[in-house]
Amino acid sequence: MSFLTLDALTKRYGDVAAVDDLTLSLEQGEFVSLLGPSGCGKTTTLQMIAGFVAPSAGRIVMDDRDMTALAPSARGFGIVFQSYALFPHMSVAENVGFGLEMRKVPKSERMRQIDEALELVRLGHLHSRYPRELSGGQRQRVALARALVIKPPLLLLDEPLSNLDAKLREEMQIELRNIQRDVGTTTLMVTHDQGEALSMSDRVVVMDQGRAMQIDDPFRAYEEPADIFVSTFVGKTNLLEGRMASNDEGRPCVELGLQRLEMAGLGRVGGGSVRLSIRPERLEMTPCRQGLVDGRVQTRQFAGDHWLYQIDTPMGLLLATCPNCGPAGFEVGDDVGVRWNPEAVRLLNDTPTQTAAAGAPL
């Protein structure tokens, strides 16, 4: 039995389903991200779990207890808000201690726990400061300490790092994950940043238009995207069209450039064409006529650790990245070949399907 279960959770506003039949199970101690573009229903999902929005249908069950109708204050979840939502009229210590005060923890015990929580986020020295006297990163830590000090069974993070600048965000990703591992609190994070979701989570729920498109660990969500949406939203990709054919032994295969690929799952596809995806870093650039398809370099961008090429080929515009090992090998306008490993090609479902979530029995 899983720790937290969302059972066919649905939220409708009028005719529009903000969250549509979402089923998800979290194990104790797990870090799961809801990833999707704005308006995909990830924040509504979090608000329903927190108790700020009442679901139209479905249940929220934690440890065999139905939480669906419980008031937010009775759920006892720790929440870090996008704006941090620190109380501006209270000092750092008062902010962190608020939840303990509500739980009527005696003062001396409260002080001890506040110190402990502030030590955990390395802010022990800022006790008596007020929120507006803190930097963005420090506010973020106070918000985290405030959410964790009540020892919540579940930590909800609503775009927790989106207000920080890029460098601080990367540091906080690592630190947040370390703290979460230390305290072992089951965590659900909402984010639109695929890098953040991939680097921090045990599992990622990729959402679009209120539905979970794929629920998988980050590596699989990236390497084996379920459909076109997931493959384009999680990382960059090249979407290609392959023609169905059959090989010499009569088995179905896909023609892609000069390549004939035998792939699992082709039996389900009828004739015509299929959608395929190859990640830019899986494309290898070669001198002309030595690859599987020829093309001309249209643009080149330098991104520090890698070069990004756009190559105009008969198959369409291909995006290829090369690690930066010395000066770039190709110039804009060069004729080049492009090569890839058959294993790097992924077959995509054309129609959106709900994969892991669909009809999973409890």
Added chain:
Amino acid sequence: MTAMTIEIPNRERATSRFRSQRWIPFWLSGPAAIFFLILLGLPLLMTLALSFYTFDYTQGIGETLTVSHYAEVLSDSYFHEIFLRTYAISLVTTLLCVLLGAPEAYILYRMRNPWRSIFLLVTLGPLLISVVVRTLGWVLLIGGNGLLSHAMQALGLAGTRGFSLMYTHTGVVIAMVHVLVPFMVISVWASLRKLDMSTNDAALSLGASPFTALRRVIFPQILPGVLSGSLIVFALTASYFATPSIIGGRRLKVVATSVYDEYLSSMNWPLGATIAVVLLILNVIIVMSYSRWVENRFRRTLGEGGA
């Protein structure tokens, strides 16, 4: 050579333009400043000067200077009563405006559009109508032959003589609250606009009941608006004329109406000027010490200047 002859006049023109630019702010604000000085500063100075002239009921304003009017205002219990009454009405009006206006603003703020806009207009709309008209409306309601009186008689709560709130503290306070509560709503509204409503959610998630969240988290954040609104309401009430003069009349004099009476009934202009100056000084002292206190109170938590 030609380059030189062109360059020098150019630079000169640039510096002279720069010099004239320094005066542009003065030219722009000058008309308003002169207008302000003539229409406000000058009468104020003349009032101050007037308050030091002697007055005799047979000979009018004398030529010699005296502080006897100040001595009279500061020592006569008649004036003490008027000042105390004025400030008591101001205090009660301010408190009622806080009790009505702050929740009203918060409820308006939590409403969704279009109701929010509609009710905000309903709240602030009366500001578009003359205070005299609104006060006379209250006369129709609370006067001896008014709606309230008839209703009380119909219910058997008042005798045949009817029931009137005219010329009573209650009547003045009710009408003053009605006239001034929009200022409180506007002031609290400004604070609410800066409020992050997710702090309310945060308080709820930490185990606070909705009422505790309101009391411990929301109210302290809109307190600066409540305090500055109180200041506006208090200062306006203390020097208000129209409403107290219509509802309070001669029987319930406040400072503003007694200044008017000294000027136009007793024709004792110096005494009227003295009362006005004393009111001004008292108001300035109250307003300045209050706003200094508010600023110190909120400098650290809610930014410079509090509200």
